Amino acid sequence: METKKFHQQEIKEAAAILREGGLVAFPSETVYGLGANATLADAVKKVFAVKGRPSDNPLIVHVENFEQVKQYVDNFHPLTSKIVEQFWPGPLTLIFKIKPGALPSVVSAGLSTVSFRMPNHPLTLELIKEVGQPLVGPSANTSGRPSPTQSQHVYHDLKGKIEGILEGGSTEIGVESTVLDLSDPIQPPMILRPGAVTKEVLEETLGVTVLVDQHLVEENQAPRSPGMKYKHYAPKTKVLMVQPTDWAEAFDWAKKQDLKVGVLASPELRAAYQAQMTASYPLVDESIASAAKGLFAGLRALDEEQVDLIFAPVFPEVGLGVAYMNRLKKSANQQFFKV
CATH class of the missing domain: 3.40.50.11030 (Threonylcarbamoyl-AMP synthase, C-terminal domain)
Incomplete structure (x- = not known):
């Protein structure tokens, strides 16, 4: 398989591949994501296969706007609107309990919750809009390796395995998004993975205590969120x-x-x-x-x-x-x- 580099004027071509079940990596402000149509189970399964990612590790669903999330979730945490207004688009992923059967179970690794994010990158937002469906987007690298912050990192790991890469230059932040669990509307928000949106910033904005999950997941345990494994992001050296x-x-x-x-x-x-x-x-x-x-x-x-x-x-x-x-x-x- 040839892996093609797509530029802004070729987004329609990249979107067509995604609509048909192919894989296209996309840029964000954090790291590059490996995109697949989140509504197509077979396409999502390809993501796990290409990355060598354990099937018990749930994926983040990338959306164009908050209205897309409402298609899959009907019971929101009371702080959701304030969080979305302040931090989306941006490096903050939100976990919600979804409607039963709303998305293929492979997306959530069999959990009743799904992680959603609206990335702050104009090319990727345009891509999602053109596809007309949300995209799963784990880091576009071989599982366990350092995440890709440039398109050539993606090409190094996945050339010949995916249809394309949407070129977006170097990422701005360089570490993955904060993951905030809002799946229980009566519990305080909890950070499962730290990122650029910090506990301090969240607490100052929301006026509430934000909990932090310090648990490190061993290799034989199923994580509740991406990035919770004890060893991850590791080079060979x-x-x-x-x-x-x-x-x-x-x-x-x-x-x-x-x-x-x-x-x-x-x-x-x-x-x-x-x-x-x-x-x-x-x-x-x-x-x-x-x-x-x-x-x-x-x-x-x-x-x-x-x-x-x-x-x-x-x-x-x-x-x-x-x-x-x-x-x-x-x-x-x-x-x-x-x-």
Whole structure:
């Protein structure tokens, strides 16, 4: 199968493929998604097969607007309208209990709930509108690998396996959406997966306490939401997380072990330790926004450099740092460099 790159003027062609049950990857503000018509069970099954994704891992359904969600849900949490008005389109996924049989069970991995998101990307919103149906859209990569933030990442993993990729440039945020469980109208909202829409922002906007599910799902357990697995987003090369005060010791240890090291490196880190790095992926600056945007692209790039080990910087788990560290810990299988 040839995998074609589609551009804005070719969206009608990409939409026709999706209507007929084919697969087309699409951009968003978070990562690239692997699109299939959410109403076609056979098309959705192809997504699991192409990614090598466990069938117990539910998918996120991407919609053009909130009216599409109302076709599948009839009992909304009382905070839903306020949340949608404030955060859609955007990097926030909402979980609702759906009407029985409203969507193929393969979408929800057999659960009674489904995750919905309205992505903040004009090309993808145009694509969904042109298809006339919502699209499932898990990250467009081989399951368990770092998520794709550029179209070439998608092509690397899925060329010859899907019909097309809608070109949308590099993603802005670089980590997947926050997942917020609103499936029980009488319970407080609960974050199942952290993202750019933080607990603090939600609580300030809504004026209520937002819970956070800290449970890490083992390989043999079924998750309630994408991104809850204990190990995920991992390159083939081993990753170690490095605390800000441990860089000198980490490089000394690697030198003594005669290890080739690749580093997700800020300008400050490169200035101090460039000579000790076999390879580096340059982050734009010292900020958490730069680290989050560069995390998956950096892991992918360094994985191609034939290094023995990847060092990645640790950030405080506040704001966007919660989402960054959530992804990094899973990429590193929870392992820190220890002096």
